Amino acid sequence: MNDKRLHWVACMFSTAVLLIGCRKDRPAPRWDVEVTAPLVTTSLSVADALGDSLISVGDDGVISVLFTEQLFALSLDTVLDIPDTVFSYGEPFPFLSLSVPPGYLLASDNEVTRFDLEDVLLSRLDIREGIAQVSVVSSVEAPLIMTFGLPGATRNGVPFEVVSNVPAATPGSTASVNVPADIAGYRFDLRGPSFDDVNTLATEFGGLVDPTYPTNVTVTNQDSVVALVSYSGMVPQYARGYFGQRTVHLGPEVNDISSDLAITANWLDIDRIAVRLKLTNGIGVDGQVQLNYLTSQNSNTGQNVDLNHAITTGTVQLNRAIDLGYGHIPSISVYTLDETNSNVDLFVENLPDVIGFEADLTLNPLGNISNGNDFLYYDSKLSADLEVEIPLCLAVNGLQLQSIAVPDLPGTSENHGLREGELMLFAMNGFPFDASMQLEIIDADWNVLSNVPVAGTIASGLLGTDGFVETPVESKLTAPISEAQVDMLYNGGRLRITSLYNTANQPQQVKILDRYRLDLQVTVRGTYTVNGDE
Amino acid sequence: MSEKVRSGIRGSWQAGVLIVPLVFRSLIGGAQVSEATIDTLPRIASQEEVVVPHVYRSAPGHAEKNRLQVEASGLYDSNALRNDLVSGMRRGDVLSEDLRRTTQDELKGNNRAGYALDFRVSYAWGDSLFGDGSIRPTVSIGHHDAMGVRFADDLYDLTFFGNTQFENKTASLGGTAFTQITYQTFGFGFQGTTTNSFLRLELVNGQRMNSATLRKADLFTATDGRFLQLDLDGSYARSDTASSSFGTSSGLGLALSAAVEKPIMLFGTKGSFRISVTDLGFVAWNGNAQRIVNNSTIRYEGIEVDNIFDLDGVVLNQAELQDTIGLSYSTGAFSQLLPTKLEARIRTNRRTSGAYVYPNTYIWELVIDQRNLPGYAPLIMLTRSFWSERQLKAEVSLSHGGFGGTRVGIGAMWLASPSFIVGLRIPNIIGPLSGSGHGAAVLLGIDVAL
Numbered sequence: 001m002n003d004k005r006l007h008w009v010a011c012m013f014s015t016a017v018l019l020i021g022c023r024k025d026r027p028a029p030r031w032d033v034e035v036t037a038p039l040v041t042t043s044l045s046v047a048d049a050l051g052d053s054l055i056s057v058g059d060d061g062v063i064s065v066l067f068t069e070q071l072f073a074l075s076l077d078t079v080l081d082i083p084d085t086v087f088s089y090g091e092p093f094p095f096l097s098l099s100v101p102p103g104y105l106l107a108s109d110n111e112v113t114r115f116d117l118e119d120v121l122l123s124r125l126d127i128r129e130g131i132a133q134v135s136v137v138s139s140v141e142a143p144l145i146m147t148f149g150l151p152g153a154t155r156n157g158v159p160f161e162v163v164s165n166v167p168a169a170t171p172g173s174t175a176s177v178n179v180p181a182d183i184a185g186y187r188f189d190l191r192g193p194s195f196d197d198v199n200t201l202a203t204e205f206g207g208l209v210d211p212t213y214p215t216n217v218t219v220t221n222q223d224s225v226v227a228l229v230s231y232s233g234m235v236p237q238y239a240r241g242y243f244g245q246r247t248v249h250l251g252p253e254v255n256d257i258s259s260d261l262a263i264t265a266n267w268l269d270i271d272r273i274a275v276r277l278k279l280t281n282g283i284g285v286d287g288q289v290q291l292n293y294l295t296s297q298n299s300n301t302g303q304n305v306d307l308n309h310a311i312t313t314g315t316v317q318l319n320r321a322i323d324l325g326y327g328h329i330p331s332i333s334v335y336t337l338d339e340t341n342s343n344v345d346l347f348v349e350n351l352p353d354v355i356g357f358e359a360d361l362t363l364n365p366l367g368n369i370s371n372g373n374d375f376l377y378y379d380s381k382l383s384a385d386l387e388v389e390i391p392l393c394l395a396v397n398g399l400q401l402q403s404i405a406v407p408d409l410p411g412t413s414e415n416h417g418l419r420e421g422e423l424m425l426f427a428m429n430g431f432p433f434d435a436s437m438q439l440e441i442i443d444a445d446w447n448v449l450s451n452v453p454v455a456g457t458i459a460s461g462l463l464g465t466d467g468f469v470e471t472p473v474e475s476k477l478t479a480p481i482s483e484a485q486v487d488m489l490y491n492g493g494r495l496r497i498t499s500l501y502n503t504a505n506q507p508q509q510v511k512i513l514d515r516y517r518l519d520l521q522v523t524v525r526g527t528y529t530v531n532g533d534e
Numbered sequence: 535m536s537e538k539v540r541s542g543i544r545g546s547w548q549a550g551v552l553i554v555p556l557v558f559r560s561l562i563g564g565a566q567v568s569e570a571t572i573d574t575l576p577r578i579a580s581q582e583e584v585v586v587p588h589v590y591r592s593a594p595g596h597a598e599k600n601r602l603q604v605e606a607s608g609l610y611d612s613n614a615l616r617n618d619l620v621s622g623m624r625r626g627d628v629l630s631e632d633l634r635r636t637t638q639d640e641l642k643g644n645n646r647a648g649y650a651l652d653f654r655v656s657y658a659w660g661d662s663l664f665g666d667g668s669i670r671p672t673v674s675i676g677h678h679d680a681m682g683v684r685f686a687d688d689l690y691d692l693t694f695f696g697n698t699q700f701e702n703k704t705a706s707l708g709g710t711a712f713t714q715i716t717y718q719t720f721g722f723g724f725q726g727t728t729t730n731s732f733l734r735l736e737l738v739n740g741q742r743m744n745s746a747t748l749r750k751a752d753l754f755t756a757t758d759g760r761f762l763q764l765d766l767d768g769s770y771a772r773s774d775t776a777s778s779s780f781g782t783s784s785g786l787g788l789a790l791s792a793a794v795e796k797p798i799m800l801f802g803t804k805g806s807f808r809i810s811v812t813d814l815g816f817v818a819w820n821g822n823a824q825r826i827v828n829n830s831t832i833r834y835e836g837i838e839v840d841n842i843f844d845l846d847g848v849v850l851n852q853a854e855l856q857d858t859i860g861l862s863y864s865t866g867a868f869s870q871l872l873p874t875k876l877e878a879r880i881r882t883n884r885r886t887s888g889a890y891v892y893p894n895t896y897i898w899e900l901v902i903d904q905r906n907l908p909g910y911a912p913l914i915m916l917t918r919s920f921w922s923e924r925q926l927k928a929e930v931s932l933s934h935g936g937f938g939g940t941r942v943g944i945g946a947m948w949l950a951s952p953s954f955i956v957g958l959r960i961p962n963i964i965g966p967l968s969g970s971g972h973g974a975a976v977l978l979g980i981d982v983a984l
């Protein structure tokens with residue numbers, strides 16, 4: 001073997017060795033380790049469970065649950081609806097034939113426009129949204145300069161005006177131009193030119209022969225310059241005037257409350273319940289409500305209970321809101337319903353999942369007593385809300401709350417690091433009730449695949465002589481999860497967590513204070529496979 | 535024949551030689567280890583290591599016209615991890631508890647492991663530089679991959695058995711350090727025309743890096759896992775994770791490599807003394823590099839959720855966990871020293887019939903080196919060579935240090951022709967034979983003169 005060949009053998013050998021050494025497709029080694037670690041911590045209060053907006057706290061710290069259900073709310077267009085309207089200006093020329101020079105004012109039409117708002121008589125209308133479309137049709141065989149103005153409509157003190165060039169018509173045909181204009185932000189003075197009218201707007205329309213046109217143009221009584229002005233999509237920001245006398249029929253309507261009041265009332269002390277009907281009038285008109293009926297409906301039992309109270313047997317007067325010039329103060333009327341003035345106890349004890357009602361609302365029942373000073377703002381609203389306030393005084397036995405968690409576990413169903421172990425739940429309970437837990441693994445159709453036995457219960461906090469919890473109590477619950485159960489969770493299983501609450505050890509109903517908390521921590525002691533796809 | 539060979543070999547030294555020390559990397563797991571990150575630091579700490587003490591190197595030659603030198607070397611060892619464990623990890627086995635226990639039983643507290651893989655091609659040409667006949671220009675390119683780790687017993691226990699055994703106890707992980715770095719060098723400089731002395735400035739391309747230092751890390755596991763508390767004084771850094779494959783760049787740097795060799799008389803015998811430094815420099819990692827520096831006490835009681843009944847959104851991934859315990863990465867450029875190697879070597883030359891026929895064919899050799907890598911202790915190696923008349927050499931070596939402990943090695947060399955030398959060295963004769971050994975290495979060297 002000569003030197004040259006040896007050299008190449010050496011080089012090839014070294015390359016092969018390096019390539020083999022750089023091979024990177026080996027699998028990662030795996031081994032099991034025993035891991036003990038905290039997983040999650042949380043702290044549960046009544047506000048966490050029910051939401052801050054649902055609770056109120058009394059002077060004694062006792063929490064009440066407050067439910068509000070809106071029976072009805074009148075929107076703006078119920079009181080004031082401005083229809084789309086088209087007005088026409090201009091007409092055929094009155095002369096047989098006339099030769100006019102450039103710059104000649106050929107058409108001029110200053111008049112007043114009256115909006116048809118039925119029995120609504122407006123003196124002022126501020127536009128929030130709306131379009132004015134000015135369309136001009138001309139048969140004059142010369143270009144024109146068209147102007148259309150609304151002297152009574154101003155925005156920041158500047159009157160509304162549209163100026164546009166109209167092309168020359170050809171013999172036997174007409175020329176036209178369309179000019180859309182945004183009228184949002186304009187204030188319409190609807191008192192007309194003499195300021196003593198309603199729903200009226202002065203208009204100015206003119207057509208001038210283009211001064212740059214080189215020759216005279218001949219017009220006859222067969223020619224015309226006509227403008228069509230349409231107002232569409234007008235939404236008032238503010239309106240003032242007299243809104244008319246009329247009656248609006250509300251309902252029959254049902255409100256589904258099954259998601260809150262019905263469930264909660266099942267385990268609360270409904271004997272101490274307070275119900276209020278709150279009527280809010282944000283419009284500058286007087287009103288009168290005739291509540292024909294207000295019914296508690298329980299769909300499960302089929303039982304209906306009509307509310308008996310003065311508000312359902314007579315009429316309720318609504319005072320008008322106060323106009324501040326830049327906004328308004330609504331008029332609020334609250335009617336408290338209790339056992340002394342109504343059958344509200346029966347109404348609530350029916351455990352309604354639906355509230356039904358029917359009512360008639362009359363606007364300006366006494367006519368134009370404001371002398372044309374009714375008003376409304378864009379956000380004005382006339383509404384009725386039913387408020388139910390229930391003190392949290394518990395006497396429950398086996399109250400069950402359930403939730404389903406879909407664990408977002410790391411790894412795949414084929415390979416995963418988590419193998420088996422024991423979940424440990426540590427609870428520092430400051431509530432005056434016991435709680436136990438059930439864990440089940442279920443499939444997508446809620447079929448139970450396996451039960452995870454939970455040992456131990458969450459003990460109640462210790463009550464003092466005043467009936468309130470003095471000392472939170474710590475408890476430990478354990479739940480062993482087998483390898484097969486872990487595999488179920490990785491294969492689409494869900495964890496159904498059921499908690500059962502019990503105040504049976506307490507001599508009477510216990511009050512819930514806003515300071516009560518339940519601190520929870522979940523830890524795990526289990527087997528974890530390193531490189532098991534995490 | 536004998537005379538012809540001798541004169542030919544002398545000529546090859548004078549003309550320069552091509553040195554190709556080869557390492558059986560297939561017997562070691564270095565490549566897999568080099569992919570490791572801090573996330574798998576415990577796995578790295580358990581990789582099998584093989585010792586390759588040093589490369590075969592030519593003696594100073596006479597100024598040849600052109601000289602191409604190819605060097606490949608590997609160093610791979612551990613004083614703590616048994617070979618059967620490391621082999622299992624390298625193969626991707628499921629590691630049994632018994633297997634992990636056997637290594638655990640042998641831990642001594644000063645646990646070290648690591649590897650260093652280097653490949654370099656150098657080219658020198660001409661017979662002078664700037665009119666100076668004692669030096670000439672040289673260029674080189676090289677690829678380097680090195681890892682070193684030192685770790686506490688508790689880190690091994692925690693890694694391979696979990697923290698349950700530490701319930702109501704503290705695992706002391708302090709003193710642990712880890713560095714893995716892969717980089718390429720592009721150098722130019724000059725070397726002696728009649729000696730192996732050289733000076734070379736290297737442009738460094740940083741490919742990837744992971745580095746961790748735990749000056750103090752006491753992990754307390756509360757009973758039932760109620761909380762984990764880590765008293766930490768440490769840091770972690772890694773290069774741009776978006777570009778870490780071969781051919782990409784995550785940083786640039788500069789390095790200096792140099793060697794000075796001088797003839798000496800030792801106990802009345804001619805020999806040589808050589809001192810060298812390799813890759814003395816740094817890499818400036820780019821702005822996408824990430825670091826965590828923490829000197830605090832971290833207490834972890836679990837992910838805090840708003841609603842225990844709504845766990846759907848709770849994802850226990852690494853990023854969220856890091857954020858929860860305050861160990862999020864900060865991104866930015868920073869510099870890092872390279873795994874510099876310092877080496878000193880003394881040799882006594884072979885004497886034949888009163889003349890030093892083979893200047894590089896030594897009888898005794900003592901080498902001391904040190905690398906800038908965690909877990910690497912100064913390596914001392916003493917080698918005794920035995921020569922036959924047919925130009926065969928057998929050698930026995932005794933070494934201590936590096937990533938391993940005390941090692942006995944054997945080797946052989948055959949001077950086949952004036953321009954071809956092949957050598958085989960097994961620096962650790964126990965490791966390759968037994969799964970209970972520590973480290974294993976085989977080194978093959980081939981010298982071919984152009």
